[in-house]
Amino acid sequence: MIPDRRGLALLGILLVIGAAPVGAGDAGTSMNGPGTFPQQEGAALFQAVCQGCHQADAQGAVGAAAYPALARNIKLASAAYPVYTVLQGRKTMPPLASYLSDAQIAAVVNYVRTHFGNDYADTVSPEMVRSAREAH
């Protein structure tokens, strides 16, 4: 016996409603916004994702701890380093793998590696990001 279509649709929706996930802190339940960043270009992604901590001029910031400058950062010489860091996070930096596509990560890493006094000729492809993502 099959419920009418309305019932089927309803059942499907109801069964995926979850409670607020454990670990949500005092943030609570709210409307789901986009789960991933809409920006696709490197500059726009930098502004949306990176500059909150690393600052608009990529100079980083210092308080009780520090956000490193991305400007003139020799750790960016190897493209794998920022790709891995964006995907997996590193200490104070949160992992961003769930918020960004392979193409977005490639775009923002390429942007940072060619701006703010960085001038690295090799580029990261989405395929390289995918490989890094799958390796972990």
Add this chain to the structure above:
Amino acid sequence: MQRMGSLNRRSLFAMIGAAAGASVMYDAMTSMGFATESKYSGPIKLHGDPKGASVLILGAGVAGMAAALELRNAGYKVQILEYNDRAGGRCWSLRGGDNYTELGGATQKCEFDKDLYLNPGPWRIPYHHRALLDYCRRLGVALEPFIQVNYNAYIHSSGHFGGKARRFREVQADFHGHIAELLAKTTAQGKLDQPVSKEDTEILLTALKQWGALDDSYSYKEGIRSSGRRGYDKPPGGGLSSTPIASKPIELRELLQSGVWQTLSSGQEYDWQSSIFQPVGGMDMIAKGFAREVGHLIRYNAKVTAILQDAHGVTVNYVDARTGGAPEQARADWCLCTIPLSVLNQIEISVGTPMANAISAVPYASAVKTGLQFKRRFWEQDEAIYGGITFTDLPICQISYPSTSYGSSGKGVLLGSFTAAAGNFGFNATGAYEFTGMSPVERVKKAVEYGALIHPQYREEFENGISVAWHRVPSSFGCFGVWSDEARAEHYRNLCAIDGRILLAGEHASDLPGWQEGAVLSALDAITRLHQRVMAA
């Protein structure tokens, strides 16, 4: 696959649970022992003489000050180092006259009127946070109800209903009503898989009728019965204009597709159920209460640079957070470190690999709040919204109206945006990062722009605002620790274990991430173990 799409008993209960919300689920969980109250049974008792043992506490937040209070009472020599020039840490309120400089250097001056404030961090205390509530009692911190659920606040889905926000009561009544009707009709037609017994079927039908405000034919439709839940087009009155006019329910299809149902459970989760409280006058009344007891033990503006232990004690190097200058040292027999892991993972600390790895394993949530002052409390005067939260899919996520001073004819401050991103969970996670990347001025501007789509009065009434993005807070570098299940399984016990003469506390060392109760319970647990160690020596 077995009878896909049919309702068996188990999925029926899952469905009822999901639709009825956490209260039903919670009852079931409680009976299975899954949901337990705060493990707190009154003030801790640290018996015995510690014989002059000393403890250096890092961080004068709620965890650090609770520990200081109890250790001092037990006879320990206690000193506290604090990065900020104030006590409380994330237990914090911003008021008119306060200056706040975020990472990156932007300084905001809060221009709120007297007695108006924003709690940038924690802002509510559930009834089952017994430890924190007990400290409020002991410290003389007055509490008042925090309005979590306001039936007359809005749920707003910008692409639906012509952009018009719907009242919570309309959405809830209609969602429950339509589900009750569907389920009642399925039940009445005997279409339940492995049906409940005949007797239970009758009870279920009666329950659905009551729960969903159905009529005698188990329909949810326009009429006085449904308007008694969702509100009227014209409410009952007096005299010759007394007759109510019923309102028209929203169609199920529109309810489902708009996503407005997503926030109906906001007050049903254990953490946000009524009763839920806020300190009168701002969350930092708790910080001030603790500081009255242990404030004289605090060295402010102390930026910790190294935590070094040897066989006999712990030496902490620090510099003045404002001026830098020559390193200073503090030393004690023991060190209780409540520094957020987002900061601690960059500080030299002589602990073993297990604790060191744990310290580096926990990323911190992104969260942004914006407080907006208006010339008048138009939400009360125009819209009969007294406290509570409006939810929206706009990047501001939430608008929360002050749960205090109702009917005041003066100005008012509301929470104009609250976005958060915590690991794979986050409501409008990307919005939290984007707001963090804006200047404070932009954040306030955006909060006003978006909020005006729900409350057009914003355009006339807005005066000033202030915004806190937690990844730009110089003392914490994030909002709270986000433990993945894997990280917790691998690192949590190592984080909480005593390493030589060093141990950690704070919300990150609890199973209540982001809650002050977690900070307090972790502190009490830590100092209880510390005291046992001291007494055994």
